[in-house]
Amino acid sequence: MTLFDADASPSAEPAAAAPADGAAATVRMVVAYDGTDFSGFAPQPGQPGVRTVGGVLTEAVSKVVRAPVELTCAGRTDAGVHAWGQVVSFPVPAGAALDPGRLGSSVTSMLGPEVVVRSCEVVAGAFDARRDARWRRYRYTIVNRPVPDPFRDRYAWWVPEPLDLRVLRLAADPFVGEHDFASFCRRAAEGTTTVRRVLDSTWVDEGDGVLRYEIRATAFCWQMVRSIVGTLVEAGLGRRTAGEMLAILRARRRDAAGPVAPPRGLCLWEVGY
Amino acid sequence: MTLFDADASPSAEPAAAAPADGAAATVRMVVAYDGTDFSGFAPQPGQPGVRTVGGVLTEAVSKVVRAPVELTCAGRTDAGVHAWGQVVSFPVPAGAALDPGRLGSSVTSMLGPEVVVRSCEVVAGAFDARRDARWRRYRYTIVNRPVPDPFRDRYAWWVPEPLDLRVLRLAADPFVGEHDFASFCRRAAEGTTTVRRVLDSTWVDEGDGVLRYEIRATAFCWQMVRSIVGTLVEAGLGRRTAGEMLAILRARRRDAAGPVAPPRGLCLWEVGY
Numbered sequence: 001m002t003l004f005d006a007d008a009s010p011s012a013e014p015a016a017a018a019p020a021d022g023a024a025a026t027v028r029m030v031v032a033y034d035g036t037d038f039s040g041f042a043p044q045p046g047q048p049g050v051r052t053v054g055g056v057l058t059e060a061v062s063k064v065v066r067a068p069v070e071l072t073c074a075g076r077t078d079a080g081v082h083a084w085g086q087v088v089s090f091p092v093p094a095g096a097a098l099d100p101g102r103l104g105s106s107v108t109s110m111l112g113p114e115v116v117v118r119s120c121e122v123v124a125g126a127f128d129a130r131r132d133a134r135w136r137r138y139r140y141t142i143v144n145r146p147v148p149d150p151f152r153d154r155y156a157w158w159v160p161e162p163l164d165l166r167v168l169r170l171a172a173d174p175f176v177g178e179h180d181f182a183s184f185c186r187r188a189a190e191g192t193t194t195v196r197r198v199l200d201s202t203w204v205d206e207g208d209g210v211l212r213y214e215i216r217a218t219a220f221c222w223q224m225v226r227s228i229v230g231t232l233v234e235a236g237l238g239r240r241t242a243g244e245m246l247a248i249l250r251a252r253r254r255d256a257a258g259p260v261a262p263p264r265g266l267c268l269w270e271v272g273y
Numbered sequence: 274m275t276l277f278d279a280d281a282s283p284s285a286e287p288a289a290a291a292p293a294d295g296a297a298a299t300v301r302m303v304v305a306y307d308g309t310d311f312s313g314f315a316p317q318p319g320q321p322g323v324r325t326v327g328g329v330l331t332e333a334v335s336k337v338v339r340a341p342v343e344l345t346c347a348g349r350t351d352a353g354v355h356a357w358g359q360v361v362s363f364p365v366p367a368g369a370a371l372d373p374g375r376l377g378s379s380v381t382s383m384l385g386p387e388v389v390v391r392s393c394e395v396v397a398g399a400f401d402a403r404r405d406a407r408w409r410r411y412r413y414t415i416v417n418r419p420v421p422d423p424f425r426d427r428y429a430w431w432v433p434e435p436l437d438l439r440v441l442r443l444a445a446d447p448f449v450g451e452h453d454f455a456s457f458c459r460r461a462a463e464g465t466t467t468v469r470r471v472l473d474s475t476w477v478d479e480g481d482g483v484l485r486y487e488i489r490a491t492a493f494c495w496q497m498v499r500s501i502v503g504t505l506v507e508a509g510l511g512r513r514t515a516g517e518m519l520a521i522l523r524a525r526r527r528d529a530a531g532p533v534a535p536p537r538g539l540c541l542w543e544v545g546y
Contacts, residue, residue: 034423082424113421113431148386150307151355155424158386 025092026127027100029107031057033115035082036154036264042076053077053115057088060110064103067093074129074271075136078223080263082155085118085137085270089129092122129271135199137216137270138225140261142233145209152210157229157265163211163236168203170242171235172213174249175201175228182252184228185221186260194221194252201228214269223260231258298365299400300373302380304330306388308355309427309537315349326350329384330361337379340366347406347544351496353536355428358391358410358543362402365395402544408472410489410543411498413534415506418482425483430502430538436484436509441476443515444508445486447522448474448501455525457501458494459533467494467525474501487542496533504531 033053035041043054054071061069074087092098104120141156143149148158175198182194200216213229231248234240240258248256306326316327327344334342347360365371377393414429416422421431448471455467473489486502504521507513513531521529 032423034426084424108420113423113426116420116423118420147381147389147391150305150386150389151357151428153307153386154427 024126026089026123026125027061027092027098027103027120028123028127028129029088029104029120030118031086031088031115032084032118033082033086034113034154035077035080037114038079040077040079040081041073041083041086043071053083053086056111056115057107060107061090061103063110064106065093065096065098067096069093072129072131074133075220075268077266077268078226078263081266081268082264083268084139086268087129087133087271087273089127091126098122132273133219133271135216135218135272136220136268137200137214137272138220139267139269140213140215140225140229140265141267142211142213142229142265143209144211154264155267156210157262159233159237161237163233164238165203165205165211165236167238167242168211168213168232168236171232171240171245172201172203173242174245175215179249180252181221181224181249183248183254183257184224184231185254186223186227188221196221196224225266226261226263227254227257229261229265233261234258297399299362299396299398300334300365300371300376300393301396301400301402302361302377302393303391304359304361304388305357305391306355306359307386307427308350308353310387311352313350313352313354314346314356314359316344326356326359326388329388330380333380333383334363334376336383337376338366338369338371340369342366345402345404347402348409348411348493348541350539350541351499351536354539354541356541357412359541360402360406360544360546362400364399371395405546406492406544408489408491408545409493409541410473410487410545411493412540412542413486413488413498413502413538414540415484415486415502415538416482417484427537428540429483430535432506432510434510436506437511438476438478438484438509440511440515441484441486441505441509444505444513444518445474445476446515447518448488452522453525454494454497454522456521456527456530457497457504458527459496459500461494469494469497498539499534499536500527500530502534502538506534507531 038053039050041053043052043058044050058071069090071088071090077083100120100122104117108116143152143156143158144163146160178197180195185194188194196217196219198217202214204212206212215225235242311326312323314326316325316331317323331344342363344361344363350356373393373395377390381389416425416429416431417436419433451470453468458467461467469490469492471490475487477485479485488498508515
């Protein structure tokens with residue numbers, strides 16, 4: 001959808017940038033990135049040496065639209081975590097006449113292939129990538145073979161000891177539903193809830209020792225997916241039982257759960273609106 | 274096969290390292306590597322600043338077996354080219370008592386995950402990874418989408434313009450059989466032949482715009498696979514016809530063919546003995 005096309009109307013009045021109904025317009029981008037060399041998504045303006053996905057994206061977008069923008073994202077991924085379907089939004093700057101297709105390809109040619117814009121559109125109204133998201137889906141990939149895989153190393157956790165897929169699946173089931181995830185949450189801000197609703201929690205066997213955990217929830221706590229995966233893997237290795245999971249949830253203490261799985265295996269796959 | 278196990282017979286006499294029939298014994302390793310940060314496989318001892326897969330492997334193996342070794346490989350991959358099934362061999366050093374399983378895991382822990390030993394065994398007789406190979410299979414991966422893929426970038430060539438898979442397949446057919454590949458060979462040593470026998474030449478559609486070319490031949494000339502892929506892609510883009518391929522082969526001039534495809538997409542997949 002091209003509401004604002006610099007080519008089509010190079011001398012368009014600023015007023016033309018607003019939709020007919022007079023409401024604000026918002027840019028919505030789907031972004032993929034290799035998070036390996038980033039300190040996470042959230043821009044850290046106070047720390048100039050820290051490179052973040054949001055930081056480089058904000059800089060690139062501001063350069064293309066020639067106005068400062070402030071991005072909102074669906075999931076603030078941690079350092080080393082990847083995304084295939086991160087969603088980012090920002091209000092169309094007042095007076096800007098922009099062609100979303102060209103904005104997307106300009107940003108991709110500035111930041112790709114490390115960070116790419118898979119799609120870019122202008123939507124009418126005050127769309128907010130974070131607030132309006134109905135669910136987020138994460139994928140966590142494990143290479144379960146005696147020898148590491150040079151080609152998957154950046155995007156998977158290598159677990160050399162054999163995992164019992166049947167146990168992994170049994171242990172993944174109890175997470176579905178609404179629970180207090182305090183045991184799987186690194187730190188909750190004062191006065192906020194750690195109750196979340198998980199919609200799916202499944203393991204996919206990709207073959208050749210590649211196992212993929214998929215979890216979809218309305219929202220996630222900090223390090224929730226990696227804490228769940230770290231605990232599930234302990235069960236898959238026989239160090240915990242699948243039956244323990246519900247008790248760990250009920251304990252509401254971080255130390256009741258297992259360790260946090262490494263960031264390299266995690267990918268924000270898709271966001272639903 | 275564990276002919277020499279340091280654990281089982283820690284005080285074994287050197288003589289125990291030779292098989293019963295008195296013939297030489299050879300170590301045979303299957304090696305996978307991410308070639309991105311290497312100047313190819315072939316060690317370049319005269320140039321100390323040049324990092325090669327063969328160089329780091331020779332150093333690691335010599336350290337573990339505590340004797341200098343000289344490696345032979347099935348395919349001397351170029352700078353930036355990867356391998357999943359490279360085969361490497363070297364004679365068991367005189368007097369060495371080695372446990373091949375342990376040798377493999379030691380080398381992997383020294384060089385992995387960039388370079389890993391997928392299997393390691395000691396075979397009786399004078400096995401030679403290069404001379405004894407009956408065929409080599411290479412894979413070349415292309416991402417054919419408008420936007421590059423952050424997760425495949427190290428291992429695929431990004432071609433944004435749409436490729437016609439039907440034309441790619443038609444154009445791949447004429448390479449099967451015995452031909453003079455001078456048009457697809459960077460430079461042949463004086464007095465050597467550029468005639469090679471191709472056994473398979475096919476395209477696999479992996480879905481989501483990922484296309485894979487597979488070629489199996491008894492042996493390859495220098496840059497042969499990448500020259501073929503570069504020429505096939507020109508056909509797939511409509512800049513050449515599939516029918517031209519046989520004429521290009523017959524021309525026996527390098528400039529009759531298309532450009533060399535980038536190394537990142539190429540992987541030595543398997544070697545047959």
